[in-house]
Amino acid sequence: MSVSQGVMVVLRRDLHLAFRNRGDLINPLIFFMLVATLFPLGVGPDPDTLLVMGGGVIWVSALLANLLAMDSLFRSDFEDGSLEQLMLGPQPLWMIAMAKVISHWLVTGLPLTLLSPVLAIMFGLPVTALPAIVATLLLGTPLLSLIGAIGAGLTVGLRKGGILLSLLTLPLYIPVLIIGTGGIDAAVSEMVWSGHLMWQGVLLVLGVTFAPLAISASLRVSISG
Amino acid sequence: MKWTFFHRMSSPKWFYDFSGKCLPWVGVLALGCIATGLTWGLLFTPPDYLQGNSYRIIFLHVPSASLAMTVYVGLAITAGIGYIWKIKLADMAVSCLAPIGASFCALALITGSIWGKPTWGTWWVWDARLTSMLILLFLYLGLVALREAFDSKETASRACAILAMVGLVNIPIIKFSVDWWNTLHQGATIKMTERPSMALEMLVPLLVSIAGFYLFCLFVFLLRLRAEIISREQRTSWVRSLLGAKS
């Protein structure tokens, strides 16, 4: 079996598992909507305030939903020992990690992105800003998955990994959040937002380059340690 | 180049003996510099003509802020060295540096906030520097929490090393994006970045204080590392004979 075939097998298996377990697929989305709903309830329904907050709220909710699903990224495979099996296989560990990250993104990041226009309209953001929201989330959520996977790899062997995982990864999410919301703000105030998108692209390239190394290193520590 | 030196230095026993010899000197120098710098700054410098006496906090704030950043970089580089060459001592150093850096980062934030109240009338502004410092504190706290979470100290320090390296790659990006965020949102009009060049009579005690803080950091780092070495090497004969616990 070649390397790319191995990756495809892992990817297909993870997607199968996700689709068989509907809850895992839908719960992050419900969580995403729910967190975003809390903000108008907490701040008040004033349309002007909601317009200012909208982009940030959507991003923060996406970030939290992403984090919520991150805890289970490696956990079940770690607990039943299949992660160790995969590690012993001929495929390099980082490729397997990438396959898992891609499947995580396909299951959480992509649906979130597709759902975000609904939230944007509920927050009264102008229709002209919708492409910016979808585009920034489309480029930003893979990066969130990549960064989060590093933390997930480090905490997978711990019994109470969940809260620690958010403590480790949230500070690292900050640049993605700033650039993403910056792009949406620019689009809302009808300015050029392609620059933000390019910066997100730069960060994504950096993430794709370096995160696999860090993920596989962290998995090695968790498994052998 | 004698590589034997490098290897000898990374042996815990050799390091324990060597640091034991340096320790008193570093400690005396550190405490002397800190005492001199702080009393000088507190008692013998004239007040700032704009900020009055509240500027005296600078003799605490600047050293701890500078230390917080330097310690993180040092920690991440040590982590990298330890990870690549599998040096046990470097792993230990990482887990010793994290709480020290976190405490100085917190001190920089607290003193900055106390300084802000009489100067700008608020305890906190979402200024680029303060915000990046806060994020740095979170990075430190993440390291400390990760270290506490593992049962085995070896695994904990290797995990911390990876997190520290990831953090080091992220710090410039965080710094850049926070600066950018701050220029985008022009809400806060207070700028902390502009500081007129300092009078010599204020600069000298500040430099003494900075030197004292760095030496103090080195001192407590050595103390921590020695305690860590003892704890991890407790099964070896040299630690047992050192502690008079022969068996």
Place this chain on the structure above:
Amino acid sequence: MYFDSIYELLTMGGHGPYVWAAYGIGLSVLVWNLFTPIFQGRKTADAIRRNARREQLRHEQLQREGR
């Protein structure tokens, strides 16, 4: 000394509470940094000594029982 009286030193023209609070917190951070490793080192050293003594006692006991 720059200040004329102790009172002036304590109030610092209205900034006294801020300056002294900052210095107090600063000092406590320094003290914490200094004493944590010392106590920790002492605790581990004591634990190691205790373990060694226990091992030795058990060793002696085993020897006595063996005879």
